Amino acid sequence: MTIRTARQDRVQHFRPRTHCLKKLEAMVVEMQDSKSGVKGSEQKLNVTTIPHVISGKDVIAWITNKMKNTTEDAQAFGTMLVAYGYIYPLQNHRKLVMCNDDSLYRFQTPYFWPTQKWFAEDIDYAIYLAKRNIRKKGMLEPYEQAHYNHLHEWLNHKWDFIVMQATEQYKAGKERKKPDRVVFDCQERAYWIVNRPPRRTHSALDVGPERLIDPNIDEKISFDQYRRMNMFYQQAIMRSKVKSSVSLGALVKYITTYKNHDPFLAPCLPSNPWQTDNDSYWTLNMRRVDVPTKMRVERWSFSLFELLSDLRGRDDFKIFLKKEFSGENLAFWEAAEELKLGTASSMSTKAETIFKTFLAPGAPRWINIDGRTMGLTVKGLDHPHRYVLEAAQTHVFLLMKKDTFFRYLKSPVYKDIQKKAQSPEAHNFSPAQLEQNAQSRSPGIHPMILWQQEEEEKAKAAAASAPVDVKAMMSKIDRKK
Amino acid sequence: MRSPLTPEMATQEVQLNETLAHLKTESETLKTKLEEERAKLHDVELHQVAEKVEGLGQFVMKTRRTLKGHGNKVLCMDWCKDKRRIVSSSQDGKVIVWDAFTTNKEHAVTMPCTWVMACAYAPSGCAVACGGLDNKCSVYPLSLDKNENLAAKKKSVAMHTNYLSACSFTNSDMQILTSSGDGTCALWDVESGQLLQSFHGHAADVLCLDLAPSETGNTFVSGGCDKKANVWDMRSGQCIQSFETHESDINSVRYYPSGDAFASGSDDATCRLYDLRADREVAIYSKESIIFGVSSVDFSLSGRLLFGGYNDYTINVWDVLKGTRVSILFGHENRVSTLRVSPDGTAFCTGSWDHTLRIWA
Numbered sequence: 057m058t059i060r061t062a063r064q065d066r067v068q069h070f071r072p073r074t075h076c077l078k079k080l081e082a083m084v085v086e087m088q089d090s091k092s093g094v095k096g097s098e099q100k101l102n103v104t105t106i107p108h109v110i111s112g113k114d115v116i117a118w119i120t121n122k123m124k125n126t127t128e129d130a131q132a133f134g135t136m137l138v139a140y141g142y143i144y145p146l147q148n149h150r151k152l153v154m155c156n157d158d159s160l161y162r163f164q165t166p167y168f169w170p171t172q173k174w175f176a177e178d179i180d181y182a183i184y185l186a187k188r189n190i191r192k193k194g195m196l197e198p199y200e201q202a203h204y205n206h207l208h209e210w211l212n213h214k215w216d217f218i219v220m221q222a223t224e225q226y227k228a229g230k231e232r233k234k235p236d237r238v239v240f241d242c243q244e245r246a247y248w249i250v251n252r253p254p255r256r257t258h259s260a261l262d263v264g265p266e267r268l269i270d271p272n273i274d275e276k277i278s279f280d281q282y283r284r285m286n287m288f289y290q291q292a293i294m295r296s297k298v299k300s301s302v303s304l305g306a307l308v309k310y311i312t313t314y315k316n317h318d319p320f321l322a323p324c325l326p327s328n329p330w331q332t333d334n335d336s337y338w339t340l341n342m343r344r345v346d347v348p349t350k351m352r353v354e355r356w357s358f359s360l361f362e363l364l365s366d367l368r369g370r371d372d373f374k375i376f377l378k379k380e381f382s383g384e385n386l387a388f389w390e391a392a393e394e395l396k397l398g399t400a401s402s403m404s405t406k407a408e409t410i411f412k413t414f415l416a417p418g419a420p421r422w423i424n425i426d427g428r429t430m431g432l433t434v435k436g437l438d439h440p441h442r443y444v445l446e447a448a449q450t451h452v453f454l455l456m457k458k459d460t461f462f463r464y465l466k467s468p469v470y471k472d473i474q475k476k477a478q479s480p481e482a483h484n485f486s487p488a489q490l491e492q493n494a495q496s497r498s499p500g501i502h503p504m505i506l507w508q509q510e511e512e513e514k515a516k517a518a519a520a521s522a523p524v525d526v527k528a529m530m531s532k533i534d535r536k537k
Numbered sequence: 538m539r540s541p542l543t544p545e546m547a548t549q550e551v552q553l554n555e556t557l558a559h560l561k562t563e564s565e566t567l568k569t570k571l572e573e574e575r576a577k578l579h580d581v582e583l584h585q586v587a588e589k590v591e592g593l594g595q596f597v598m599k600t601r602r603t604l605k606g607h608g609n610k611v612l613c614m615d616w617c618k619d620k621r622r623i624v625s626s627s628q629d630g631k632v633i634v635w636d637a638f639t640t641n642k643e644h645a646v647t648m649p650c651t652w653v654m655a656c657a658y659a660p661s662g663c664a665v666a667c668g669g670l671d672n673k674c675s676v677y678p679l680s681l682d683k684n685e686n687l688a689a690k691k692k693s694v695a696m697h698t699n700y701l702s703a704c705s706f707t708n709s710d711m712q713i714l715t716s717s718g719d720g721t722c723a724l725w726d727v728e729s730g731q732l733l734q735s736f737h738g739h740a741a742d743v744l745c746l747d748l749a750p751s752e753t754g755n756t757f758v759s760g761g762c763d764k765k766a767n768v769w770d771m772r773s774g775q776c777i778q779s780f781e782t783h784e785s786d787i788n789s790v791r792y793y794p795s796g797d798a799f800a801s802g803s804d805d806a807t808c809r810l811y812d813l814r815a816d817r818e819v820a821i822y823s824k825e826s827i828i829f830g831v832s833s834v835d836f837s838l839s840g841r842l843l844f845g846g847y848n849d850y851t852i853n854v855w856d857v858l859k860g861t862r863v864s865i866l867f868g869h870e871n872r873v874s875t876l877r878v879s880p881d882g883t884a885f886c887t888g889s890w891d892h893t894l895r896i897w898a
Contacts, residue, residue, distance in 0.1 A: 330898035397712060398709045
């Protein structure tokens with residue numbers, strides 16, 4: 057056919073998303089089996105008779121039967137066969153989809169399959185476009201013309217070779233019988249549509265940026281790497297693991313606990329905003345509502361983590377702690393979080409404030425942690441880094457989790473909010489009302505505005521709860537006198 | 538032509554090779570031992586534990602919104618904590634912030650590069666981060682003034698030596714975690730652009746990452762082209778757990794809501810569930826008829842459902858416990874490149890190479 061230079065086997069596994077090609081090929085081979093494959097027939101297309109033409113609905117029916125799935129599934133699969141270029145459409149050649157009707161398709165010749173002729177090089181494309189230009193000037197489509205101009209520019213040094221190849225191919229083509237020529241032209245055109253898709257065509261070979269590192273190169277693993285790997289394995293072996301029954305049981309328990317809170321599993325009240333276009337569900341669950349919903353209050357009881365993650369819950373917890381005069385643990389935990397997640401430049405100032413407020417002997421909000429942790433933390437504060445309070449923070453969190461949290465759940469504060477909590481009625485919109493909702497979707501409050509409000513509230517709260525500096529207060533009073 | 542070896546050099550080289558071979562055998566022995574230790578504690582399969590759990594009913598999930606506005610393939614998206622706004626990025630360099638509920642576009646930024654493969658919304662709702670072929674991750678503070686040029690306040694935070702594949706804010710606006718085609722992940726301080734910690738261990742491009750939702754919040758998982766999913770300690774930069782059971786690139790990793798497990802989606806057309814406490818893979822979500830890769834996965838709020846966006850333009854919904862597929866969704870006209878469940882679990886959003894985003898509920 058055409059003289060090609062032997063190409064290095066690019067071994068496509070470092071090209072993304074090509075793992076499926078082996079299975080696809082096996083399927084396509086089966087589909088072409090003379091006995092059990094898809095039945096083809098001869099079709100007349102523009103004066104020429106084309107052999108082995110298949111119809112979309114036959115292909116889909118074959119796939120449905122073979123894979124034992126639904127027609128929709130099979131249609132999606134069929135579309136992929138066309139998108140990868142294993143099957144090409146005869147009529148609407150730019151739309152790479154499988155239609156479940158009498159649309160005509162043909163199997164692509166293995167020569168043009170993605171695995172065989174993977175790297176569709178620019179030089180081959182230039183030869184193809186030049187050949188079509190030779191055959192009939194002005195035959196190229198606008199996008200092809202644009203490609204042609206671009207290739208002519210940057211492959212200019214090879215243009216003589218390209219034109220020579222194109223002329224050779226054109227001459228060889230003329231010597232073929234007309235039906236063969238038409239078939240080959242269709243195949244070649246289909247190949248290039250898949251590899252150089254026009255703008256609105258979705259081709260599966262459009263893979264995006266290549267992967268940078270080929271994971272299949274037999275890497276020479278160095279001495280150091282082996283030592284590191286072995287250390288990792290040793291640590292992994294020694295790490296305590298949990299029995300499957302225990303950890304899987306925990307996963308199941310989590311699902312059971314949250315089952316009624318999952319909008320995909322249980323209806324959210326009053327209604328899912330995306331389904332009814334009414335955003336009451338979000339308004340009722342905002343950060344600073346007076347009366348939270350029953351579901352929200354229930355969720356606070358699932359774990360201390362849930363209670364603290366929902367800022368409204370954290371507020372309620374703070375009310376309880378204030379009554380117990382034990383707010384310093386949570387305050388310390390919050391301060392430690394801020395240190396961990398704050399900017400690098402603010403760390404030393406924050407660390408100092410935390411030390412003065414919570415850890416120094418006689419500090420106004422001294423936290424009661426064990427001597428060893430206290431010692432380690434204070435020592436670490438000499439050279440503060442992001443995780444310097446980690447040990448103390450974990451200790452305090454566990455204290456709250458194991459003791460304070462459960463007392464909170466049994467306290468009048470929590471029972472009170474449980475009683476007060478509202479349970480909204482489910483919406484029951486008529487189709488007309490739904491139409492109305494869709495026309496008047498509320499824009500809500502912008503998160504940036506809410507954030508600014510939050511920051512202001514935090515600043516106020518910090519000022520209110522800051523430990524009173526007695527000396528400064530006294531000197532102020534003295535000055536007034 | 539090698540220079541002639543002296544007797545001393547020859548013995549040295551032989552010694553080195555012996556130690557290398559020695560290490561290699563030791564490595565293989567240790568690996569087998571690890572597998573044995575893991576197997577010892579494996580007393581039950583997930584579907585056995587799930588037998589007592591009731592089955593799921595029929596699902597009716599439909600496209601509730603279609604967001605049109607990108608001029609090219611949508612590569613990535615992220616939700617805002619307000620549960621209705623999203624940020625999306627595409628191949629043509631555009632990053633758009635939408636109010637998905639009203640479908641209004643609120644902000645648009647044009648990046649100086651194409652293939653913006655990563656984008657993230659800041660927890661405060663006041664900024665977005667994005668990056669791609671420019672090898673950087675940049676943070677754009679948003680503004681309530683529609684006429685303001687956001688590109689003016691752009692801040693370059695992360696610098697990698699190759700494309701940025703994923704980025705995520707930690708629990709504050711002040712730190713960003715990134716993964717890159719150069720095989721590393723890194724933690725950055727947003728204000729100063731300082732590198733706080735880097736994570737080395739993947740042998741090939743790192744394609745995805747996810748932060749743990751746990752109370753300690755100090756770990757994250759990453760997946761790469763070396764078929765490995767690694768769990769990292771953010772404090773020390775060490776890889777603490779590693780799983781290598783996939784047969785091809787891992788395109789997406791996502792933590793189970795409790796933080797004790799994570800799911801991964803790969804080009805080998807399977808999604809897998811890994812249990813961190815038992816230190817092993819516990820489930821494979823696959824079907825013979827599904828042969829196209831998974832680009833993106835996410836859990837529903839309770840963790841019962843696993844949503845997967847696939848390269849054959851479909852979305853498959855899996856029952857995490859029983860391992861069966863409960864639903865398949867059609868609608869996109871090209872591969873689904875990104876999928877995220879909203880923060881309150883009321884919907885999930887998919888972005889596709891067909892230039893659109895869809896919200897499903």
